[in-house]
Amino acid sequence: MHQLTTVEQVHDEGSYLFTAEDRHGDPEELVVVPCEDGVEAWRNRCTHEDQRFDTGDGVPMRDGEIICPRHGSLFDACEGDCDNGEAAGTTLPGVGLAERHGTVFLLDEDYEFMHEGGIDDDDGPSSTSHLQL
Template identity: 60%
Template sequence: MAERTRLTAVETVREEGSWLFTIEDRHGDREEVILVPCEDDGAEVEAWVNVCPHEAQRLDPGFGATIREGGIVCPRHGSLFEPCTGDCDNGEAAGTTLRPVETVVELGSVYLVDEDARFRHAGGIGSGDGDDGDDDMPGSTSHIGF
């Protein structure tokens, strides 16, 4: 699966504070990933699976991750994750670490290079290419799902 895909510009991640995209693993399972600015050790951005490891809470609900005091905020409990390491040392998620996704930066562009991931689309699951696996299902105007 080692295919190199351009995701976005580093400047876009800095301006927006985070950038959400969807990947697919070798089994066809999809996951959301967030890119966040990182200034440590020369890294410009880091990529993390979009889930707090404490209670499977999405860090970016689809309109940007909350960044406070330089940390990624879990919206459920307010725990802060260090954007360069993924580590959390406070709140309910203390002692946990976000799961990384491998990227590289070259000439101001961010590329997905993770051997176990294939780029599907920008945005979260269900917001991209219309290939969410339920396209053959009829729509419903009711609030009740089947």
């Protein structure tokens, strides 16, 4: 179980983005968003065309719903369900969390925490080539 953030921070900042390794060893961006009674976590991808919600500026939200920046589909931030737009009838894949005394922990056995921020925000090598011609 890895400590991620606090409920207060997610509510103050609107969301929390982190990268975790999935069960296949691949990095996956995950987001924690505010809900009425705490927080919930989801894959950082719309179920329609795999569009990222948080592209570096936080998850776009309105009235307790996550907004897909590409087509405007709205997902309930607490349940993950979508009932409009291109993603209607789908549900976001959830991520298991635990909350203890206002602190949020990654509890999902399918993910291992790598770092805060998106996949490209780590300290690894950049995508620019070091080859010289």
